[in-house]
Amino acid sequence: TYWNVNQGEQxxxxxxxxxxxxxxxxxxxxxxxxxxxxxLGADATNTEAVLQIFAAKGRPSDNPLIVHIADVTQLSGLxxxxxxxxxxxxxxxxxxxxxxxxxxxxxxxSLSPFVTAGLQTVGIRIPDHPVALQLxxxxxxxxxxxxxxxxxxxxxxLASHVRDDLDGKIGGIVDGGATGVGVESTVIQLVDGExxxxxxxxVTAEQLQEVxxxxxxxVAEPTEVEAADTPRAPGMKYTHYAPKGYMHxxxxxxxxxxxxxIQRDIDAAKSRGESTGILTFEExxxxxxxxxxxxxxxxxxPETIARDLYAALRTxxxxxxxxxxxxxxxxxxxxxxIMNRLLKAAGHxxxxx
Ligand code: TXA
Ligand code: MG
Numbered sequence: 001t002y003w004n005v006n007q008g009e010q011x012x013x014x015x016x017x018x019x020x021x022x023x024x025x026x027x028x029x030x031x032x033x034x035x036x037x038x039x040l041g042a043d044a045t046n047t048e049a050v051l052q053i054f055a056a057k058g059r060p061s062d063n064p065l066i067v068h069i070a071d072v073t074q075l076s077g078l079x080x081x082x083x084x085x086x087x088x089x090x091x092x093x094x095x096x097x098x099x100x101x102x103x104x105x106x107x108x109x110s111l112s113p114f115v116t117a118g119l120q121t122v123g124i125r126i127p128d129h130p131v132a133l134q135l136x137x138x139x140x141x142x143x144x145x146x147x148x149x150x151x152x153x154x155x156x157x158l159a160s161h162v163r164d165d166l167d168g169k170i171g172g173i174v175d176g177g178a179t180g181v182g183v184e185s186t187v188i189q190l191v192d193g194e195x196x197x198x199x200x201x202x203v204t205a206e207q208l209q210e211v212x213x214x215x216x217x218x219v220a221e222p223t224e225v226e227a228a229d230t231p232r233a234p235g236m237k238y239t240h241y242a243p244k245g246y247m248h249x250x251x252x253x254x255x256x257x258x259x260x261x262i263q264r265d266i267d268a269a270k271s272r273g274e275s276t277g278i279l280t281f282e283e284x285x286x287x288x289x290x291x292x293x294x295x296x297x298x299x300x301x302p303e304t305i306a307r308d309l310y311a312a313l314r315t316x317x318x319x320x321x322x323x324x325x326x327x328x329x330x331x332x333x334x335x336x337x338i339m340n341r342l343l344k345a346a347g348h349x350x351x352x353x
Contacts, residue, residue, distance in 0.1 A: 002172035003163060010177050012131050021138035023171045029053055031148040031162045032135050033176030034127035036099045036184050036202050037155040037310070038162050039068065039145030040170060041135075047112040050144055054114070056169040058151045064117040065144040066101050066185070067124045070136035078111065078122060078142055079104040087190055087212060094211040097128035099181055099202025103189035115144045125185055131176035147184060148173075154241045154310035154345070157182055161314060182307035183337045194218060200337040202306075219336070241345040243316040243324060245277065249346050251328030252353030259287045261353055262325050266290045269323040277321035279312055281305065284327070292319045302334050309338060313345060 002023075004016040010033075012020075020030045027049040029042045040056065042049035044067045054061050067078065072092060075084075083105045091102060106122040116122050127133065136143055147155035150165040159175035186201035188208070194216045197205060205219045250265070252258045266276045266288070277292040285295040296312040297304030316324050326342055328350070329335045343350065 003159070004172070004174050010130060012134065012174055012176060016174060017131075017134045017138050020135055020172060020174050021140075024049075024135075024139045024141065024143065027052075028171035029056060030135075030171050031156075031159070031166065031173040032132055032145075033129055033159070033174065033179055034068075034132045034145075035097075035129045035179060036127070036181045037157055037179055038148040038159065038173075039066075039127075039132075039143075040148035040162075040166070041068070041143040041145040043139075044111050044115050044142040044144035047114055050112045050114045052170075053144060053146060056166055057146065057149070059146065060151070061114065062117050063146075064119055064123065065115050065146050066187075067111065067115060067122055068132065068136055068143045068145050069124060069126055070133055072096065072126070074142060075124065077107065078124065079107055081107075085190065087193075087195070087215065090211055091188070091208070095203050095207075097126040097133065099125070099128070099185040101125040101185045101187045101199075101201075103187065103198065111142065112144075121189070123187055129176065129179075131174060135174065152240060152242060154243070154313040155184060157307075157310050161311070164314075178307075180307060181303075182309055183334070183341060186337070196220075200340050202334075202337070204333045205336065206333055241310070241313060241341050242347065243313050243321070243345065245275075245316055245322040245324050247316075247324040247326060247346045248349035248351065249326050249328045249342055250351045250353065254353065255284075257353055258327065259284065261351070262327070263288060265325055266323075274323035275319075275321050277316045277319070277324040279316075279324060279326035281327065292316065292321050299329070302329060302338065305329060306334050306338050309341060 023030050027046050029052045031040050042053050101123040103121045103123045148162045149155050156162045157179045162173050181202040184201045186203040187199040189196050196218045270276050276290040278288045278290045282295045282298040294312045296308045329338050331339050
C-alpha cells in the first residue's frame with residue numbers, strides 16, 4: 001500500500017494529490033481524510049473499482065456507500081433533479097461542505113449499482129476537509145467512500161488506523177492527520193416533507209431544527225436507528241465499532257454512584273482473571289483503578305468525546321483488554337451520535353442506574 005506521510009498535517013502536496021487522483025481514475029482504491037473519519041474512496045461510476053471497496057473492508061454488499069463530491073454542480077448528474085426541494089437547498093447551503101449526507105433518488109445509470117446496493121436512492125455529501133476537497137477536484141469524479149476500516153472495527157480517525165486494518169488490501173493512503181469531528185456524517189432523508197435522521201452524526205438534530213424551524217424531524221430511538229442505518233444488512237448491526245474484548249455501558253444521574261458501581265464491577269472482573277479497561281472522561285479519570293483507564297475527551301466539551309472516541313476504542317485492543325466498562329453520555333446534541341456508536345460497540349449491553 002502506497003502511504004503518503006504528511007506528518008499529521010491537514011494538507012497534502014500537489015504531487016501526493018496528483019498520484020492519489022490518478023490511482024482513483026485508474027479504478028484503484030485510495031483512503032483519504034475527511035472532517036469526520038477517513039474514507040476508502042473509489043470511482044463511484046466504476047463497478048470494478050467499487051467492488052474493491054467491499055472486498056478490502058469485508059463489507060456486506062447490501063450496505064450502500066456514500067458518494068462524495070467537491071461541488072454542488074456535480075449533484076444534477078447523480079440525482080433526479082425534480083427531487084430537490086427548497087428544504088434540500090436550505091440544508092445544503094447550511095451544512096455543505098460538512099458532515100451531512102443527504103439521501104436522494106438516484107439518477108438512473110449515473111453510478112455503479114453496487115454503490116446504492118440496488119436501492120433507488122443515493123446518499124451524497126461534500127466533505128469539509130482541504131485534502132478531501134483537493135482530491136475530489138483533481139480526480140474529477142464522484143467518489144464512493146465508506147469509512148476506511150475493516151467492517152465491524154471502529155472507524156479510522158488517523159491514517160495509522162487505516163493502515164492497521166487495510167494495509168496490502170488498498171491502493172494507497174493520503175495522510176491528512178487526525179480527522180477532527182471523529183464520528184461519521186449525519187445521514188438524513190426527506191420523505192413527504194418530513195425529515196428522517198437515518199444515522200445520527202456530526203450535524204446534530206438541534207442544528208437541523210435551527211435551519212428548518214418548522215420541519216418535523218424524526219430522530220429514531222437507537223434501536224430503530226440500527227435498522228435504518230444499515231437498512232438491508234441487519235446481521236451487521238450489533239458488531240459495529242466493537243473492540244475485541246467484552247464491553248458494556250454504565251450510566252446514571254448520580255456521578256458518585258456510577259463511579260462506585262463501575263469500580264466494583266471492574267474489581268470483580270479483575271478477580272476473575274480478566275484484563276480490565278474503563279472508558280471515561282478527563283473529569284473522572286482519576287477516580288478509577290483498572291489495567292487501562294482511558295480519558296476520552298471532556299464531559300464539559302462533548303465534541304472532544306466524539307473526536308477521541310474511535311481511537312480510544314482501538315487502544316483497548318492494543319493493550320489486549322478483555323473486559324471493558326464504558327461510561328455513557330447525555331443523549332443530546334453530539335451526544336446522540338456518541339451514544340449511538342457506543343451502544344453498537346457494546347452490542348447494546350447497558351446498565352442504567
Ligand atoms: O462521515 C461519513 O459519512 C464517512 C466519511 C468517509 O464520509 N463515511 C461513512 O460511510 O461513514 P459508511 O459507508 O461507513 O456509512 C454509510 C452509511 C451506512 O450506514 C449506510 O447504510 C447509509 O450510510 N446509507 C448510504 N446510502 C444510503 C441510502 N441510499 N439510504 C439509506 N442509507 C444509506
Ligand atoms: Mg462505516
